[in-house]
Amino acid sequence: MRGRVAALALASPLALILLAFLLVPIGTIVVVSFFDYDSVRMFPAFVWTNYEELLLSPITWKTYLLTLWFAAVTWAICLAIGFIVAYFLAFHVHSALMQTVLFLICTIPFWTSNVIRMISWIPFLGRNGILNSALLSMGAIDQPLEFLLFSDFAVVLAYVHLYALFMVVPIFNSMVRIDRSLVEAARDAGASEWQVLRNVIIPLARPGIAIGSILVVAVVMGDFVTVRLMSGGQSASVGLMMVNAMSLLQYPAAAANAVVLLVVVLLMIAAMLRVVDIRKEL
Amino acid sequence: MQGGRRSRAFWPLAAFFALFVAFLYGPTVTIVVLSFQGPEGGLTFPMRGFSTRWFANLFETQMVGDFGGSFLRSLMLGAIVTVVTVVVSFMAGLAFRRRFPGSTALFYLAVASLIVPSVLISLGIGLMFRLIGVDPAWWSSGLGAHLTWTLPFGLLIMFAVFNRFSPAYEEAARDLGATLWQTIRHVVVPILLPSLIGVGLFGFTLSYDEFARSLYTAGTFNTLPLEIYGMTTNVTTPVLYALGTVTTAVSFVVIGLAIGGVVLLQRRRGGG
Known part of the structure; x- marks a missing residue:
């Protein structure tokens, strides 16, 4: 009994912070999404107009589709890269020290600024950037490619650059926990390297793949910074739609959009969670 | 797999890993280099000389905000x-x-x-x-x-x-x-x-x-x-890159201190 009280006391700061800065704010968004507003302020009310305007506008649907498309493409590329990198680290690097060092090398960029990492693509992708100059001098193109910077291509590239790590870490974490004797057994039974990968490693790495997928999808679905910076204002995302509504002081409209986005993201994650029980994976 | 024998897949995978690391770090390295752009230089290569003026600019409040x-x-x-x-x-x-x-x-x-x-x-x-x-x-x-x-x-x-x-x-x-x-x-x-x-x-x-x-x-x-x-x-000047360089340097110092601290602790422990 005393232990339970102590545990409650120890957990209470976390609970209070999450209550005050996660639950109550989300509650606020839900409440405000029913408020009415004019061009200068919002007033308490209970109207559905914010949702009606949002859901009846074709722009909303187009933006949601575009965001889903960004999420899908980024997810597929991150999965491919993350899996290969994690597989290399977990099964082909044998010294524990080397493994730690290489893993840290992959992790360090995660601890630096995202905005700076986006900016750092400018000298590469710009009209007079490294890539265009290189292609020009090789004679592969005779005019600078315009689509490199400020395009959907640049947006996806930046997403992969920023978030591939979200895939590497959980998959690596699942893979290092795979019992090596299972791999040995499969080999002894005559499985080729490919068969080991398909029938032993991939099924056992599934929880890591699921967690990585959840992280990547969640972060891309809610993004607006990358889309705005990397597309140069030429593309859109749901997050950007919200931020634009906010800057026009249309708080209830932004709030309604936020509620819809939250529902969409939670549904996607619920679907992915059917594959894995996170609590068991820690 | 044991005993240093490398599978056939090792080198292609290692090459992929190296490319991934280059992809992760390449752009950051580029802006660090470009932040030392000469006074006439722009946001892309070529380097027009070498200077630290963009870093100096950074600390003049009127230039780049606060x-x-x-x-x-x-x-x-x-x-x-x-x-x-x-x-x-x-x-x-x-x-x-x-x-x-x-x-x-x-x-x-x-x-x-x-x-x-x-x-x-x-x-x-x-x-x-x-x-x-x-x-x-x-x-x-x-x-x-x-x-x-x-x-x-x-x-x-x-x-x-x-x-x-x-x-x-x-x-x-x-x-x-x-x-x-x-x-x-x-x-x-x-x-x-x-x-x-x-x-x-x-x-x-x-x-x-x-x-x-x-x-x-x-x-x-x-x-x-x-x-x-x-x-x-x-x-639209390399001040942006100078800022990026300074910010990233701070991150690296913090990461270095943390990793260094952990390694030091572990070494001391290993020594008993």
Whole structure:
């Protein structure tokens, strides 16, 4: 009994912070999404107009589709890269020290600024950037490619650059926990390297793949910074739609959009969670 | 596989890994080089000479807004977030070793905090402060917003750590007559110190670089990422890169200190 009280006391700061800065704010968004507003302020009310305007506008649907498309493409590329990198680290690097060092090398960029990492693509992708100059001098193109910077291509590239790590870490974490004797057994039974990968490693790495997928999808679905910076204002995302509504002081409209986005993201994650029980994976 | 024999797949995989690392670091290296661009130079290559004038520009407030102030605010906020994250995650980690009323709900709440898009949390906290009529500020709403991001990371790390932590040490301490507080202070904390440093590293760097969660919560005065973001729209000189270089250097120093600290601790322990 005393232990339970102590545990409650120890957990209470976390609970209070999450209550005050996660639950109550989300509650606020839900409440405000029913408020009415004019061009200068919002007033308490209970109207559905914010949702009606949002859901009846074709722009909303187009933006949601575009965001889903960004999420899908980024997810597929991150999965491919993350899996290969994690597989290399977990099964082909044998010294524990080397493994730690290489893993840290992959992790360090995660601890630096995202905005700076986006900016750092400018000298590469710009009209007079490294890539265009290189292609020009090789004679592969005779005019600078315009689509490199400020395009959907640049947006996806930046997403992969920023978030591939979200895939590497959980998959690596699942893979290092795979019992090596299972791999040995499969080999002894005559499985080729490919068969080991398909029938032993991939099924056992599934929880890591699921967690990585959840992280990547969640972060891309809610993004607006990358889309705005990397597309140069030429593309859109749901997050950007919200931020634009906010800057026009249309708080209830932004709030309604936020509620819809939250529902969409939670549904996607619920679907992915059917594959894995996170609590068991820690 | 044992005994140094490398499979046929090794070299292609190693090459892929090397490309991935080049992809991760290449752009950052480029802007570090370009931040030393000569006075006539632009945002892309070629380098027109070599100078440190863009770094000097950075500290002239009228040139690029409030770099010094925002930098200081970000450092202070990062420091506060670090301390709170380490203490609160550690306490919660201790608590989660046993079931308590609401433990499952709290766990899912923490996971949700990681998954709910940052912009939503920023928006929610901003609206909440507006409704209760309090002006948002980096040390109040901003701090709270950052904690919703760093605490789940801290908690997940503490879970992983306590899963591998044997309760035998605490039992031994208790058998020798240590109080609960003494056990934590002299046994648990020293053993877990490297992991606590790791949690602190997450706390600081995530806060120091956070943009979306600061957007509607930082109040009147910008934090550094907000300042940088503002610059991207109206600065077209290598000052932008100089700023990037300085920010990244700070991150690297912090990462280096944390990793160095952990290695040092482990070495001292290994030496007995």
